[in-house]
Amino acid sequence: MAKPFSYAFYHSAAWARARESALIRDNHLCQRCLKAGEITPATMVHHIQELTPDNINDPNITCGLDNLVSLCDRCHKITHGWARDGATRQGLAFDDNGNLICLNE
Numbered sequence: 001m002a003k004p005f006s007y008a009f010y011h012s013a014a015w016a017r018a019r020e021s022a023l024i025r026d027n028h029l030c031q032r033c034l035k036a037g038e039i040t041p042a043t044m045v046h047h048i049q050e051l052t053p054d055n056i057n058d059p060n061i062t063c064g065l066d067n068l069v070s071l072c073d074r075c076h077k078i079t080h081g082w083a084r085d086g087a088t089r090q091g092l093a094f095d096d097n098g099n100l101i102c103l104n105e
Helices: 004-010 013-025 031-035 073-080
Strands: 044-047 068-071 092-094 100-102
Touching: 004 013, 013 044, 013 068, 031 068, 031 073, 044 073, 068 073
Parallel strands: none
Antiparallel strands: 044 068, 092 100
16 A cells, blocks of 8 residues: 555556556566566566655656566565565465465355
């Protein structure tokens, strides 16, 4: 979810173009999975250098392809620390799409 300072950027034409360019460059594949030998469609484009209020107006940071990498949802969550690789709370897991699911259902 976009932080308040970056909301306008993530809804801009510049971001839409940069995001699509990164996905095309990466063949719409998750680059983290690819390094592990897995073929997974990318659904996210991640900023390697995180956006901050200080750099949100720097086009090299916000839209530069050198700062963007295509990831699947699961790898994006792991990269941000929202999920630990291969570890979740007891009774929870990630499905093939990176969605958190309850195993007790």
